[in-house]
Amino acid sequence: MELIKKYFPNLLDQQIYRLSSLKNLYAYWNAHVNLVSRKTFHDFYQQHVLFCLGIAKVFSFYPGSCVMDLGTGGGFPGIPLSIVFPNTKFVLVDSIRKKIKIIEKIIYNLHLKNVFPIWIRAEKLENKFDFVVTRGVKKINIIHNWIKDKFKYKSNSIIKNGALYLKGGNLYNELKEFPHAIEYPLNHYFDEPFFITKKVIWISNI
Template structure:
């Protein structure tokens, strides 16, 4: 938790309790349903929580914003962002039901009322629109855009235009080229100069 408090200090007492509870909850759930690699559980706050909060460092979502987390897995980046932005609505989707069992369990345990979960693929969602789609290392950018574009409203009035915000790692040149998009890229290391963030990036593609 110390690594999170190194960069974020204005948490309410409730938010502090929620963030602090994550380690025990994920350790407990991971014993039953493996959603985080065993070695990563020990660095949960760096590799998962702080990494997810890269998004909070680049945009301050306004109250009432609607966000879909595509391929949320164990709840990242959705759960940390939902704690950080209690007045923003997060819809966490994944095609693997057992992972969502963990997500719902964690959300219920820390009292997140701004999180809903759905067992589905993003491309199967109909009749819903969001301001932003977020994602973390789920699929190539081209596919993420194919899934997210039909779900995201155009325009927007926030610091960043409505669109896809995703966290990715490695050499992304070919992936970006194949997507046909021109994302705004921010190295995570520029935001959080921590070991392990050297080849990680935040990408924003406006809708």
């Protein structure tokens, strides 16, 4: 948790409390359902929470924005982002019902009022969003086909509506068909070696 405070020194007490509560909550529920990789759980705040908050380093969601977390899994990146952006609505979407059920319990324990988990496949969701965030393992072109018609036409932000992908490694081939994509290397914001290959990719809905 000290890592979070290091890079986000202006968090309010309630935000610090909620972020500090995450590890114990996930430790408990991870024993029932594999929400977070047990191989990386020892490094929970770096590899999961701080990585997800990399989005908050490169972009601030405006109050009133509506954001879909596609394939949320254990609630990442949606839950950490919802704590940092309490005036933004986050819709957490996943096709695995048992994960959504546990996310509901985590949200209840954290008293989060701006998070709404839904058990559904993203391509079947009829809602429209300002932004989509995802820490998925699928290739960007596959995810793009799922979400290309999910955006609101009008933006309430200074940038166009679009998707923010948390990715790692060499993305040259994945981004060939997205020449307008913008890469934000997270090692520009975080000092730890884990972030050397990690990036946020922003692709506007144009």
